[in-house]
Amino acid sequence: MSDAYTGRGNKDRSITKESTSDMVPGPQHGQAHPAPGGPFLIGENMTGGYGNGPDILHDCTIAVDRGEIAVIVGPNGAGKSTGMKALFGMLNVRAGQVRLDGEDITELSPQDRVQKGMGFVPQNNNIFTSMTVEENLEMGAFIRTDDISGTMAQVYDLFPILKEKRNQFAGELSGGQRQQVAVGRALMTKPKVLMLDEPTAGVSPIVMDELFDRIIEVARTGLPVLMVEQNARQALEIADKGYVLVQGANSHTGTGKELLADPDVRRSFLGG
Numbered sequence: 001m002s003d004a005y006t007g008r009g010n011k012d013r014s015i016t017k018e019s020t021s022d023m024v025p026g027p028q029h030g031q032a033h034p035a036p037g038g039p040f041l042i043g044e045n046m047t048g049g050y051g052n053g054p055d056i057l058h059d060c061t062i063a064v065d066r067g068e069i070a071v072i073v074g075p076n077g078a079g080k081s082t083g084m085k086a087l088f089g090m091l092n093v094r095a096g097q098v099r100l101d102g103e104d105i106t107e108l109s110p111q112d113r114v115q116k117g118m119g120f121v122p123q124n125n126n127i128f129t130s131m132t133v134e135e136n137l138e139m140g141a142f143i144r145t146d147d148i149s150g151t152m153a154q155v156y157d158l159f160p161i162l163k164e165k166r167n168q169f170a171g172e173l174s175g176g177q178r179q180q181v182a183v184g185r186a187l188m189t190k191p192k193v194l195m196l197d198e199p200t201a202g203v204s205p206i207v208m209d210e211l212f213d214r215i216i217e218v219a220r221t222g223l224p225v226l227m228v229e230q231n232a233r234q235a236l237e238i239a240d241k242g243y244v245l246v247q248g249a250n251s252h253t254g255t256g257k258e259l260l261a262d263p264d265v266r267r268s269f270l271g272g
């Protein structure tokens with residue numbers, strides 16, 4: 001097994017503890033245990049790039065397990081977003097494998113991965129600015145044929161400001177509120193794993209803290225969260241597992257605590 005994903009989270013019960021929320025019903029509810037055959041979602045030894053272009057990822061492994069928050073950090077252009085896109089099926093993965101709950105999904109389209117339970121909030125253009133907040137949430141539920149009102153109520157419970165602004169155009173909202181719309185939209189599919197690419201980009205430190213609190217709340221329901229963050233220190237503080245990527249490859253992997261304490265990581269990526 002690759003040492004890139006043997007670090008098994010810090011078992012911080014504040015993150016993995018049982019929750020009364022029913023955002024994610026099912027037998028895995030609130031439990032932190034490895035999926036049979038490895039982590040719940042893993043891109044293992046991924047090598048690949050865009051179209052026929054050069055490889056951007058080099059033997060890169062990223063994973064998140066049930067009950068965990070996993071965080072990807074690293075310099076600009078390191079391939080963090082590319083790694084997320086590879087997991088989501090938007091990259092030509094030439095070597096390696098992506099598995100969800102033990103199933104090889106390497107060849108599936110992004111649409112099929114959504115059907116399988118992957119919720120992805122990309123770094124850019126992650127909301128429909130000319131639609132209302134509520135329309136954005138409805139769009140998020142496009143794959144569902146069942147009643148979505150319960151999930152929408154849960155999203156409004158998580159992000160009360162969105163309920164208040166449900167009839168406003170999403171483009172009129174602040175940066176932090178737009179990110180709430182984007183996360184809410186992904187939750188509307190009732191995903192089994194949530195992937196967030198820089199959910200706090202461009203927001204103030206206070207709004208960042210609030211967004212992190214909401215993300216922890218989501219993770220406590222048992223929904224595994226994999227996110228890319230440029231606020232490395234703060235993100236690693238809430239991470240069960242952290243990945244430092246450099247030039248498309250794994251540079252350091254460990255629990256959030258381990259990485260925060262690693263002198264090399266501190267010096268190179270956390271400003272000392």
Ligand SMILES: Nc1ncnc2c1ncn2[C@@H]1O[C@H](COP(=O)(O)OP(=O)(O)O)[C@@H](O)[C@H]1O
Nearest residue numbers: 050053056074075076077078079080081082083
């Ligand atoms: N759509 C694309 N087509 C070709 N190259 C891309 C594309 N998106 C990103 N890249 C390249 O991939 C590398 C990694 O980018 P990215 O994954 O966005 O980094 P990060 O998210 O860590 O800042 C960069 O060299 C970037 O120029």
Ligand SMILES: [Mg+2]
Nearest residue numbers: 080081082123
């Ligand atoms: Mg990026």
